[in-house]
Amino acid sequence: MYRKILHCDINNFYASVEVLHHPKLGAYPVAVGGSAEERHGIILAKNYIAKPFGIQVGMALWQAKERCKDLIIVPPDYPKYQKFSALFREILSEYSDYVEPFGLDESWVDVTDICGKPDAARLLADEIRERVKKELGLTISIGVSYNKIFAKLGSDIKKPDATTVISPTNFKKVVWGLSASDLLGVGRSAGKRLASSGINTIGDIANADAACLEHIFGKWGLHLYTYANGLDTSPVKPSSYEREIKSVGNSTTCPRDLENSNDAHIVFYNLAESVCERMREIGMMAKTVQISLRDTDLRTFERQAVLSKPSVVAAELTDTALLLLKKNYNWKLPLRSIGIRGMNLVPFEQTPQISMFEDDNKRVRTENLEFTIDGIRRRFGYLSVQRLLMYSGGKLGKLDAKSSNIIHPVGFS
Ligand SMILES: [Mg+2]
The missing domain is CATH 3.30.1490.100 (DNA polymerase, Y-family, little finger domain)
Known part of the structure; x- marks a missing residue:
């Protein structure tokens, strides 16, 4: 039997928490940004109103202001984000003993045990989305799949507030056309290295010769091959793991x-x-x-x-x-x-x-x-x-x- 793994990702986490605390902001383009020195600050998160202006995470604050004069920039408040992160993980823990956080706003949840029937995992994902919305006031995107890599990819496909299922039967159609750099473990520079070998999509990785990938990229190349073909078997770690x-x-x-x-x-x-x-x-x-x-x-x-x-x-x-x-x-x-x-x-x-x-x-x-x-x-x-x-x-x-x-x-x- 295939595993049932959810990857839950809070949408625009920092910005959403700020809007929640200052509801009036909800009507404006908002970004969270800052650094030791305001002048050198960068955008850490943005809301959906800021998006059409071309505001991107990682962009310099001055650059963002140039693109959107009315952009409201709020300084980050990490203790607050950690509080919300803990509440989010608490909700997920009600569904499984296997909740593995990835950063403050993302977690994998293994729900194999309670999702025997077909479609059960998708319905559960929808239920969790509704709960988080009602209880925390935050929207999340969930990827449902049979391995951690595809679950994570799935949570990126539809945003905000959506569920995406990547199954053993549809993954070639859903995943293989995506850019190689969408795959977990491929950063920007790694993406360029792959592109220089003619590998542009996840499908390209999946269909490459594994030995050849290993030859060019070492062990990491083999990992990518496994990921792209849906063969990753790494387990979701138990919640107790972090506590211990x-x-x-x-x-x-x-x-x-x-x-x-x-x-x-x-x-x-x-x-x-x-x-x-x-x-x-x-x-x-x-x-x-x-x-x-x-x-x-x-x-x-x-x-x-x-x-x-x-x-x-x-x-x-x-x-x-x-x-x-x-x-x-x-x-x-x-x-x-x-x-x-x-x-x-x-x-x-x-x-x-x-x-x-x-x-x-x-x-x-x-x-x-x-x-x-x-x-x-x-x-x-x-x-x-x-x-x-x-x-x-x-x-x-x-x-x-x-x-x-x-x-x-x-x-x-
Ligand atoms: Mg997020």
């Missing part, structure tokens, strides 16, 4: 051995970014940082320290990691691999917005900026945003920070 996460870590064997603290700084930062992104996704922050080091004689050791405040800010975790390293390592041998882990996790709470202390205000801006970057990366690919620091390290800065033991959304490992 005690720590989030990432480590890597470096492209070259590390010779000094500057080298280590670049790699720690790279790793800390993915660790913090993951913590933000599960709404937690770390009280303790642990580092692990392995030298070129393959001796391994670990050290840990308590942060001055619980944190989800990559720079703060990195600073503590570096201090630990400097205190505990003498560089007689280069380091072959290093890792960083956030431990003693506690629920995320934003630093109070208005504070007498400029340091706190700066911290709020940094926290907001990092949430913003998560959103952009989710949309445009991990490498779409890179810190200046990463460019100073040659090969070290180009680590794929997501390749290590951090949990990948769809079971790359």
Whole structure:
């Protein structure tokens, strides 16, 4: 029997939540946008009224204003979005023990057990849409399919407030004509790489020679082949999975051995970014940082320290990691691999917005900026945003920070 998997995606999440809190805005083109500095801010979300003006997520605020003079720009309020995200997941949890979040506004739900009859999953999807609309005031789009990849694709096909079914019998018709970059795991730059090999649609991937894809793109090419043919078998993770996460870590064997603290700084930062992104996704922050080091004689050791405040800010975790390293390592041998882990996790709470202390205000801006970057990366690919620091390290800065033991959304490992 085929699995029944829903992918539920809240439409224009940030913008919808803002309109909900300020109903008068509903009649106007609205965007959520901002960054540490207003001048360099970008659009994070928009409502449907703003869409015909050509307002796009990722666009600079000034550019958006140029396209739509009357655009109302609201600054993001992440604690509020996290609250709604939790309520959304709570509703989904009533239908299944298998609810796996992907970002704040999307979740997979495995409903195989309660959807035996044909069409049952589609009817259930419609019911969930109505409930979320009634209880949270938000519209969602749902993809219904027999694997996670197609369910996610389905939720993108009809928006807002719609259900799309992709079945083993209709998937070639529904999916194969779509652009290759619509597939989960294909970012903008990956899309270009595929196009340069003559692969433009998902159908092109599906009909390519698997060995050939692997030859050109490595293991990732094989994953894409599996996805495009509807053969992905990765399970929806149980809801308890997130609750039981005690720590989030990432480590890597470096492209070259590390010779000094500057080298280590670049790699720690790279790793800390993915660790913090993951913590933000599960709404937690770390009280303790642990580092692990392995030298070129393959001796391994670990050290840990308590942060001055619980944190989800990559720079703060990195600073503590570096201090630990400097205190505990003498560089007689280069380091072959290093890792960083956030431990003693506690629920995320934003630093109070208005504070007498400029340091706190700066911290709020940094926290907001990092949430913003998560959103952009989710949309445009991990490498779409890179810190200046990463460019100073040659090969070290180009680590794929997501390749290590951090949990990948769809079971790359
Ligand atoms: Mg969404």
